Amino acid sequence: MKARLIGRLGAALEKRLPEQRLFLRSDSETRFIRLRPITQAVALAGSAVVLAWTIVATAILLMDSIGSGNAREQARREQANYESRLDALSAERDRRAEEAVAAQERFALAMQQVSGMQSALLASEERRKELETGIGVIQSTLRRTMTERDQALSRVTELAAAASQGPATPSAAAAAPEDTAETLEFLTAALGRTASERDAMAELADAAKAEADEIAYDKKLLEERHDEIFTSLEEAVTVSMAPLDKMFSSAGLDPDELIEEVRRGYSGQGGPLGPLAPLAGPDGDPDSARAARILEGLDRMNLYRLAVEKSPFAMPLNTSFRYTSGFGRRWGRMHEGIDMAGSLGSPVYATAEGTVTHAGWESGYGNMVEVRHDFGLVTRYGHLSKVRAEVGQKVSRGDRIGDMGNTGRSTGTHLHYEVRVNGSAVNPMTFIKAANNVF
Structure with a gap:
């Protein structure tokens, strides 16, 4: 077969x-x-x-070949989009900074106006008290003059009645006409002076009353102006505080705890946050209470400013880059930061004020810089081609601490950026995104 x-x-x-x-x-x-x-x-x-x-x-x-060409074109488009987005964020940050400076200048000017108005109000209050005292003196003098006038009139009436009754003795009869004439002349002159003084005192009293009414009206206008300024300042403080509260809350930080910790660190006399003197004014004065609340809000904003400087809300790069790996599990293992790929040697900056605790080789990270900040925060910058910081060095936000590289366990030039809170790694994008609406 x-x-x-x-x-x-x-x-x-x-x-x-x-x-x-x-x-x-x-x-x-x-x-x-x-x-x-x-x-x-x-x-x-x-x-x-x-x-x-x-x-x-x-x-x-x-x-x-066609697919790789499309991928390269897509990568170029993404890079261009990232660059345009970064430019827009930088422009927005500059605008916000200019608005903050302008708002601070307006607030300083408003505080100067409030201080001047407060001084004018106190001066007008003192002037009013002086006028009230003067009016009281004038009124008492006028009452005394009128009493003397009434007494003189009574004396004239008595003398006239005595003259009409006739002389009691020959000597008295001879002297009575002369004494009566002198007395009447004296009384007439005294009454004339009294009337003149009374009229002058009445004119002074009317002028003082008119001036007091004018001062009271000016005081009312000044109080209304004070109320408008205080309302504007209260609204400005509220509007400025809301984004800061939201930024810290979005980053998972308790704003009240941060404020208290910063306050403890800056509580010395004469320091940047020394005790604020209350505005002069009587106890229970509502304007003084409102001014104190505004000053407390400004003090809290200043504390927020210090807390922001000590928290990693900034970007570690200001050159063109693209995100190549996010926070989370990758290939079955936990990736405790974000990767940002860019050009070899791109400057790497500290994202907040702090102290360098490591600057050198670290297994897996290659050349790495670690910075310890306040509030239990730590940032790490890995795979650097060059380290530009030393252990123990104090750095501020924006200080250059290294150059982007490809050292350690790395497949290409990029920066590995980590943020740790009390020893636990958190997503750095939480801090970066939380600051987008503020800076």
């Missing part, structure tokens, strides 16, 4: 591929090679397989 199948296959191949002979001739002899149908079929099948493999391999290479 098997021989019969082979025979039929050979006959079929003989029809399609008849036997061929190749003659090989040399100087001394001539030889030939006989190519049987099955040999020709095997050779054709092998050639077909090689040709098909060549076509498939060529197609794969072409598709890979």
